[in-house]
Amino acid sequence: xSIPADLKYTKDHEWVRIEGDEATFGITxxxxxxxxDIVFVELPEVGREVAAGEAYAVVESVxxxxxxxxxxxxxxxxxxxxxxxxxxxxxTNPYGSGWIVKIKTDGAGSEELMSEALYTTFLEE
Amino acid sequence: xxxxLKTPLFEQHVALGGKMVPFAGYELPVQYKxxxxxxxxxxxxGEAGIFDITHMGQVRVVGPDALAFLQYVTTNxxxxxxxxxxQYSALLNAQGTFIDDITTxxxxxxxxxLCVNAANRHKDVLHLKEQAARFDVHVxxxxxxxxxxxxxxxxxxxxxxxxxxxxxxxxxxYKFAEVSMEGLAGIISRTGYTGEDGFEIYVPNSIAVDVWxxxxxxxxxxxGLAARDMLRSEMGYALYGHEIxxxxxxxxxxxxxxxxxxxxxxxxxxxxxxxxxxxxxxALIAIKLTERGIPREHYTVLVGGVVxxxxxxxxxxPLAGGGVALAYVKPEHVTAGQIHVEIRGKAVAAERTSTPxxxxxxxxx
Numbered sequence: 001x002s003i004p005a006d007l008k009y010t011k012d013h014e015w016v017r018i019e020g021d022e023a024t025f026g027i028t029x030x031x032x033x034x035x036x037d038i039v040f041v042e043l044p045e046v047g048r049e050v051a052a053g054e055a056y057a058v059v060e061s062v063x064x065x066x067x068x069x070x071x072x073x074x075x076x077x078x079x080x081x082x083x084x085x086x087x088x089x090x091x092t093n094p095y096g097s098g099w100i101v102k103i104k105t106d107g108a109g110s111e112e113l114m115s116e117a118l119y120t121t122f123l124e125e
Numbered sequence: 126x127x128x129x130l131k132t133p134l135f136e137q138h139v140a141l142g143g144k145m146v147p148f149a150g151y152e153l154p155v156q157y158k159x160x161x162x163x164x165x166x167x168x169x170x171g172e173a174g175i176f177d178i179t180h181m182g183q184v185r186v187v188g189p190d191a192l193a194f195l196q197y198v199t200t201n202x203x204x205x206x207x208x209x210x211x212q213y214s215a216l217l218n219a220q221g222t223f224i225d226d227i228t229t230x231x232x233x234x235x236x237x238x239l240c241v242n243a244a245n246r247h248k249d250v251l252h253l254k255e256q257a258a259r260f261d262v263h264v265x266x267x268x269x270x271x272x273x274x275x276x277x278x279x280x281x282x283x284x285x286x287x288x289x290x291x292x293x294x295x296x297x298x299y300k301f302a303e304v305s306m307e308g309l310a311g312i313i314s315r316t317g318y319t320g321e322d323g324f325e326i327y328v329p330n331s332i333a334v335d336v337w338x339x340x341x342x343x344x345x346x347x348x349g350l351a352a353r354d355m356l357r358s359e360m361g362y363a364l365y366g367h368e369i370x371x372x373x374x375x376x377x378x379x380x381x382x383x384x385x386x387x388x389x390x391x392x393x394x395x396x397x398x399x400x401x402x403x404x405x406x407x408a409l410i411a412i413k414l415t416e417r418g419i420p421r422e423h424y425t426v427l428v429g430g431v432v433x434x435x436x437x438x439x440x441x442x443p444l445a446g447g448g449v450a451l452a453y454v455k456p457e458h459v460t461a462g463q464i465h466v467e468i469r470g471k472a473v474a475a476e477r478t479s480t481p482x483x484x485x486x487x488x489x490x
Contacts, residue, residue, distance in 0.1 A: 036144075036351070037162040039441040040419050042469070058469065060419050060441070062161040062351045084417065088162075 009119035016071035041083040052109025074105035132179035133333035149243035154349040161351035173280035174348035182246030188262035202385040206231040221374040221396025272333035277323030284343035298488040319356035320485040361480025376405040414448035429462035444483040
C-alpha cells in the first residue's frame with residue numbers, strides 16, 4: 001500500500017497536494033484497491049466552487065458508485081480529462097496520472113488533513 | 126445476522142485472493158486478486174474461466190409421473206425433451222408470476238434433474254413437494270451434497286476434456302452427459318450464463334476441490350461474481366430478482382418463448398393467457414446510452430421526458446463500448462419516444478437496441 005510522504009490525506013481516503021494556493025486532488029491507493037476496477041469517472045465543471053468535505057466527483061467501479069469529497073475548499077481550475085477515456089488510471093497510478101482535479105484553494109479545511117504518518121495509523125486502526 | 130454458508134471451495138477462493146462477500150446466503154468471491162475486468166476479459170477473449178456456483182440448487186424428480194408433474198409445474202414443454210437434453214424453463218404461481226426460472230435436465234422419462242436459483246431454492250422445493258403430492262413422483266433436494274462449477278470460454282472444452290472420458294465434442298448446446306469423475310457420478314452440460322461456449326459441471330462435494338484444482342492446472346482462471354454479472358448482463362440474460370420476480374409474468378419478462386400455452390394445463394397458465402390478452406403491464410427493453418454514463422439497477426428511465434420505468438440490470442460494457450441496460454418501461458414506450466436514464470439527477474440519452482448487447486459465442490447446436 002503506497003502512501004507518499006509529500007501529500008495530505010482525509011478520513012474518506014482522498015489525497016491532496018497543496019502548493020501555495022494550488023491544490024491537486026485524488027483518491028488514495030487504499031481507496032482504489034477497495035473500490036476495485038474503476039470503469040467511469042464523472043468530473044465536475046471547471047469554475048465550480050467546492051467546500052471542504054463536499055462531493056465533487058463520482059468514481060464508479062464494476063459494482064459500486066462512490067462520491068469523491070474535496071479535502072480543502074476552493075474553485076476548480078482544471079479537471080483530468082484523461083480519466084474519461086482511461087478511468088483505470090485511478091487504479092494504476094492513483095497519485096500520479098490518476099489525479100482528478102486541480103483547484104485554487106483558500107486553504108479552508110486543511111487543518112483537518114492527516115499527514116502520511118497519521119493516515120498510515122488511521123488505516124491500521 | 127444469520128450465519129453465511131461456505132461452499133466446499135471456500136478455502137480455495139481465499140487462497141486465490143478472493144474478496145469474499147455475502148451472496149444468496151453464502152460467502153462467495155466477488156472477485157479475485159487481479160480484479161473483475163481481467164476476469165471478464167479472460168472469459169470473453171479466448172481463455173477459460175471457472176466459476177463456483179455451488180450456491181445454486183439441484184432437485185431430482187423421479188417417478189412414473191415425472192413428466193406429467195413437470196408439465197404441470199413448469200412453463201416449457203417438457204415432452205419435447207429427449208434423454209440428455211436441457212431446457213430453460215420457469216416455475217409460476219397461480220397468478221402467473223415467477224416463483225423462479227430454472228433449467229430442466231431429462232435423464233429419462235421417469236427421471237429429471239432441475240437446477241434452481243440459490244435464493245429461491247427452499248421456496249421452490251416447498252412448492253414442488255406440495256404439488257408432487259398429487260403425482261406418483263418423488264422430489265429430492267440434492268443441493269447440499271452437490272458442487273456446481275461453470276467452466277466458460279473458448280478453452281473450456283480443452284481444459285475439461287483432460288478430466289473425463291466422454292467425448293465432450295458430442296455434447297451439443299443445451300445437452301448433457303452423465304460422467305464419472307474421480308470414480309463418482311456427475312453431470313456435465315453444455316450450458317452457461319456468459320454467452321461463451323462452455324459447460325456446467327455437477328459433482329459430489331467430496332471431489333469439488335480435486336476438480337477445481339485440476340481445472341486451474343489446465344489454465345482455467347477463477348472468476349468472481351462481479352465478472353459473472355457483467356458477462357450475464359452483456360448477453361441480456363434475465364436474472365431472478367432483476368428482470369424476473371413474483372411481480373411479473375412471462376408476458377412482461379419477454380419469456381413467452383419458454384411458456385408454452387399450447388401444451389396442456391400448467392400452474393399459472395390461465396393467468397398468463399389473460400395477461401397476454403390484455404397486454405403486459407410493463408415491457409422489458411434493451412437500451413444503450415448514447416452519452417457517457419453507467420445505467421445501474423433501479424435508475425429511473427424516462428421516455429419522451431416522462432417517467433416510464435426503471436433499469437433492472439445495467440453495466441459499462443467494455444465490448445459494447447458504453448453503458449447498456451435492460452429496463453422495464455410502459456408498454457406504449459417499447460418502440461416510440463426518446464429514452465433517457467436519470468443518472469444522479471441528469472437525464473442521459475439512450476437508444477433502443479437488442480440483446481445480446483455483444484456477440485454471443487455459444488454453440489448453435
